[in-house]
Amino acid sequence: MGRRPPCSQDGLNRGAWSSHEDKILADYVKVHGEGKWTDLPKRAGLKRGGKSCRLRWLNYLRPGIKRGNISHEEEDLIIRLHKLLGNRWSLIAGRLPGRTDNEIKNYWNTKLGKEVKAIPEKFNGEKAQSKSKERKAVASLKAKAPIELGKQSHPVIRPKAVRCTKVYIPPHRDDHKMADQNLEPHSNEHALESILEDVDPSNFFVDFDVEKLLSELYDDDFLQVCMDEPREDNSGVRGLDGRSMMLSPWSEISHHFHGAMPEEWRIGDGLQPNLAP
DNA sequence: AAAGTGCTCAACCGCCGGAAT
């Protein structure tokens, strides 16, 4: 599947992994754990590069990986997160337990990428921004380094501290234990429930330097574009169960916006996380 | 049935940033 035929001049195998190689790698990681990827091939006796081993493990062999059949709900979440984050596949994948950045990236490039062209309104929200607002946002965004324009027609937030070094696992879920016991992953319904619980906005900011992000956004015209109808209080912010979610650090975030929350960060009434305006 | 075309997705590459020296 790779770009080069196997057995290159440097003596390393390339291309598709054999089941034998998979077993060696999986067994090695089980015993020694992840990390030290550059040394791993030598220690494990694999004729592969460290990067290749890491990729194979993360995208294929790692316990808890879900394969294929991205559900409608997952697709919707991907769309919303992509709208907010742009091509930050690792961040998006971090919000979808069991999915890899590679898989989401592939899914977007093959399926959703085409839909963007075919039905842009699905990805741009119901209300199109006025041209003047859009121009204003573009001008504002161009002037501020941490916020860039995505390749799509609408701006996305691209904070500087975006490298996702760990996948957030909700406290009530224990995929590692599940994998160790060779248990089946959650059913789709169960998994979706977990995903939606997982999009608690306070958790969402786990990957961001919130203070920095907010300070860079604050006083920026972009916020006005984000907030069609700024609220005078935060009473509308509710959790999935309908109860108020104004708990720290959410309340602190709200404070930065003088109580007016960007629509993207509000959880809606229903099952869908309301990340889009 | 065969050839052509399109699609999927595993794997590779180059670049970047942080840690170590």
Next chain:
DNA sequence: GATTCCGGCGGTTGAGCACTT
């Protein structure tokens, strides 16, 4: 402070499969 090493990320490729003609 400069350099090197390593892990991680996003973009891209191309083999293999599915579908169409």
